[in-house]
Amino acid sequence: MEQLAQEGKVKERTYGKQNIYFADQAQFAELSEADLKAMDSRISDLSTQVEAVSQGCRQLDAELKELNSSLTTEEMSEILELKAECSGYREHLEKIKSATNHVTPEQKEKVYKERHLYVKEWKKRKRLASDMMGSILEGYPKTKKQFLEEVGVETDEDCKVTMPST
Template sequence: MSKSKDASAARAVLEYLNRQNRPYSAVDIFNNLHKEYGKTAVVKACESLTEGGKIKEKVYGKQKVYVADQGQFPDVDDNEIRNMDARIGELSTQSQDMDSQVKRLDAELRGLNSSISTEEAVLQLKRLTDECEACKGKLKTLMEGGKTVSPEEKDRIYTARTKYVKEWRKRKRISNDILGAILEGYPKTKKQLYDEVGIETDEDYGTSPPEI
């Protein structure tokens, strides 16, 4: 490697160590400089800078680390350090508060994004209003003795009722079987299980599947 390249690597290493002001191994410096200089060049730069007294070398077993010469930096007043620590504490608290605020705003934004728009709400309101008016008209006709249900519609309604009542009974039976199996090994009462799981029964509302 040319002398100019060696000098360039040495300048880069020195500037990096002075700027970071913390210990690094030659490999760390090589990686942190984004491998702009070869590993051999970085090692040679560290050694030459150490020999020139521009950086300090610390040896820990087989590991060598390099750090900026602390003599070039001004002394730091203890009060200044304490003030900086206090400021760090304040900024950390502010950061936590901001994180909490960001989470709250994110949750609020998700809620707003999942809500329907004003235009959609207006259209939905109109549709429901029209349905309500139609139901009122149908109810008025029925109360006045009018016939608005055709035989075909009546049969369809009764068929649907039978289907839904059968499904109600079927699902109630399956649910009871499952809960019965759970209760066999459950250490508490049925009511406690239902409360913990959040189960609401027909009996809670004073109802039961009607006769078909």
């Protein structure tokens, strides 16, 4: 700043220990009253344009915020699917709650024990029947298949039944 003051481009004033620098008005050309009015009207026009553009920007910003906060089509379809699934679960829950034939844990345990007992008995009887047929087939001249047809025995495999695991 001091260098500009020495070159005469700015003026310097000292007040105590402070230096104040300001533009030298003499270096600017004199303007007529008409030029000043023209500049003022130009400033006014530009200010109006700035305000209009700022207003447009604010409207576009508001629209952008609204669009960013809204859901996409994919999100909406996913929400609809989830609502449908949720209503299905609610209906299922209501059916379960309204059912009067609830099974107590004791009844459930009793059924599982009975099932285990019956499967065990089934295996035991199947083994006994298989052992008896094996003994008979040792001295029987025909095939096992022919024997089963003559006697009229239907196996689990013929009926497409599989024995459950215990």
